[in-house]
Amino acid sequence: MSDQPAFVCQEIVELVTEYLDGGLEPSERLAFERHVAICPPCRGYLSQLRRVSRVAGGLSEDDVPESLRTSLLEAFRGWKSGPRAK
Amino acid sequence: MRAYKFLAHGSSGRFSEFSWPRPAGAEPGAWVAATERLEDCRHGVHACTPGQLLDWIDDELWQIELAGEIVVRDAMVVAERGRLLELVVQWDGQTAQNFADACAWRARDYALNSLRRVGLTDEAERLVSAVELREMQTGAVAAFERSDGEAAELAGFAADAVSLAQGRRPEMWDPARPVTLVEPVQTPGATAANLAFVVAHAAGRGAVAAAGSETAYDDGFAAERKWQLAWLSERLGLPTDE
Numbered sequence: 001m002s003d004q005p006a007f008v009c010q011e012i013v014e015l016v017t018e019y020l021d022g023g024l025e026p027s028e029r030l031a032f033e034r035h036v037a038i039c040p041p042c043r044g045y046l047s048q049l050r051r052v053s054r055v056a057g058g059l060s061e062d063d064v065p066e067s068l069r070t071s072l073l074e075a076f077r078g079w080k081s082g083p084r085a086k
Numbered sequence: 087m088r089a090y091k092f093l094a095h096g097s098s099g100r101f102s103e104f105s106w107p108r109p110a111g112a113e114p115g116a117w118v119a120a121t122e123r124l125e126d127c128r129h130g131v132h133a134c135t136p137g138q139l140l141d142w143i144d145d146e147l148w149q150i151e152l153a154g155e156i157v158v159r160d161a162m163v164v165a166e167r168g169r170l171l172e173l174v175v176q177w178d179g180q181t182a183q184n185f186a187d188a189c190a191w192r193a194r195d196y197a198l199n200s201l202r203r204v205g206l207t208d209e210a211e212r213l214v215s216a217v218e219l220r221e222m223q224t225g226a227v228a229a230f231e232r233s234d235g236e237a238a239e240l241a242g243f244a245a246d247a248v249s250l251a252q253g254r255r256p257e258m259w260d261p262a263r264p265v266t267l268v269e270p271v272q273t274p275g276a277t278a279a280n281l282a283f284v285v286a287h288a289a290g291r292g293a294v295a296a297a298g299s300e301t302a303y304d305d306g307f308a309a310e311r312k313w314q315l316a317w318l319s320e321r322l323g324l325p326t327d328e
Binding site: 036038044050 | 100101103125126127128141142143144161272276277279280282
């Protein structure tokens with residue numbers, strides 16, 4: 001087998017943020033891209049995440065309406081204090 | 087240096103998302119230059135030699151001219167500047183699908199070799215006599231259910247290969263299930279890239295089974311990649327660099 005790292009889909013999901021931030025080592029970047037090139041679901045995943053990143057990256061805190069901000073904060077607090085999902 | 091570059095639909099880089107300037111008439115596209123020092127998968131114009139095509143299969147294949155500093159790696163070529171010269175028109179959705187189908191038939195061959203090796207000759211003959219992929223898949227599923235070990239593994243790969251060639255998930259062996267279950271719908275280029283790799287892996291597993299040694303994997307994988315590259319080179323009229 002090759003000495004180069006080879007990733008499976010789960011690792012691609014775990015590494016995609018680091019990849020987009022430019023944080024992977026050169027050999028890992030190459031392995032990441034080689035996997036994405038031959039894996040249609042990972043191609044789609046990377047493409048979707050980039051779209052989300054572009055859209056979300058254009059938002060500031062001020063873009064969130066106060067009412068939505070309040071309801072989101074309540075939901076997060078409720079989630080944190082509520083029973084853990086099994 | 088002349089090289090090749092696969093791009094996604096719309097002539098955009100799969101990883102950079104850069105929209106490449108296309109040639110206009112007989113004029114090549116505009117030069118695109120790296121803005122920072124060359125770095126693999128990060129900075130520079132990335133392309134490949136004919137022998138490196140299989141790793142980067144995508145929707146469009148272009149001839150590209152590279153200039154300035156050029157670094158040839160095992161898996162790619164990275165250059166300071168590049169411009170698109172000409173679309174390889176032979177590589178289109180139909181050719182990609184034909185390539186995927188050819189790879190699926192190769193998976194059949196690895197399965198039947200294994201079935202013969204373990205003495206399941208009736209199951210092997212059923213695969214030999216199949217003239218359509220779905221018929222082959224039915225035979226592969228039946229062989230999978232009647233075998234175990236290497237034969238089951240390779241018959242399973244053959245059945246998977248037919249699903250993959252049709253843009254389905256590999257385990258979707260039931261032909262009655264609609265293709266639209268796959269979301270998002272993938273392009274023939276993505277299907278071809280995926281299936282070619284899967285079948286090379288099946289070839290590696292078949293080589294391991296035949297030799298009784300895990301060390302045979304690389305040779306089996308490489309032999310299948312060589313066959314795939316020859317298929318592409320012949321259909322696309324590309325030179326070989328081996």
